[in-house]
Amino acid sequence: MTAYRPAPAERPRILVVDDDPINRLVARILIEARGYEVIEAEDGEAALAAYAETSDIGLVLMDLAMPGMDGLTAARNLRSTSRRGATVPIVALTRHIDDNSRRNCFDAGMNGFLPKPISAAGIESIVCLVGHGAYRAHHA
Template sequence: MAKNKILIVDDDSRNIFALSAVLRAKGYHCVSATGGQEGLDLLAEDRDIAVVLMDMMMPGMDGYEAMAVMQTDPLLKDIPVIAVTAQAMVGDRERCLSAGASGYVSKPVNVEELTGLLNLYI
């Protein structure tokens, strides 16, 4: 059972590609979804996912909505979510954390900061 599996949820395939490449090079196994609902579906199917990297601004179900659904599901509520967002305004970090995120990184992602956060949960 691979407990170093990370689910990347982002509507931009370039972000998924870049994050996956960097994280795979560091020994993590990555799966991805391009929207909140697809991410929830993957979490329901794959019990090996240890951490979710969640883009907050996506069409359809955004990261805030997806985290709200995760909070209400007994099988998903304990999976740490790291908010990954281009929103770096005052209050955005707090908004993400109060919505249920375990951590927060802004885009462009600082890889050392991200892996430091991941190491807290994996």
């Protein structure tokens, strides 16, 4: 499989939100190998602050279970903060992909799931979607 690599002008940043530094590191390595820049946040509050400070985030990968503000609350807040926050793709990072968890994520405004442990194939499928149009449409 050949990884999609965006042209320099098309490179949105990807916000990775997870309280586990190892999970953030693995995601960073896999995402940067595909030509994207990563911004990290350790909880929902830090994610909201990073998103507000950075105008070119094209995707948010959001852990669900974090101390302080959890991923569902952070997604709801992100969706309600601005037009840009209402449309950015948010993908849940979770070990829980049962029907109830999926419903809770969609109800919070998330767009999809990436099961843990994070894999190269999972990251490829997510960033490939962003690289092939979601970010450009989001910022058109």
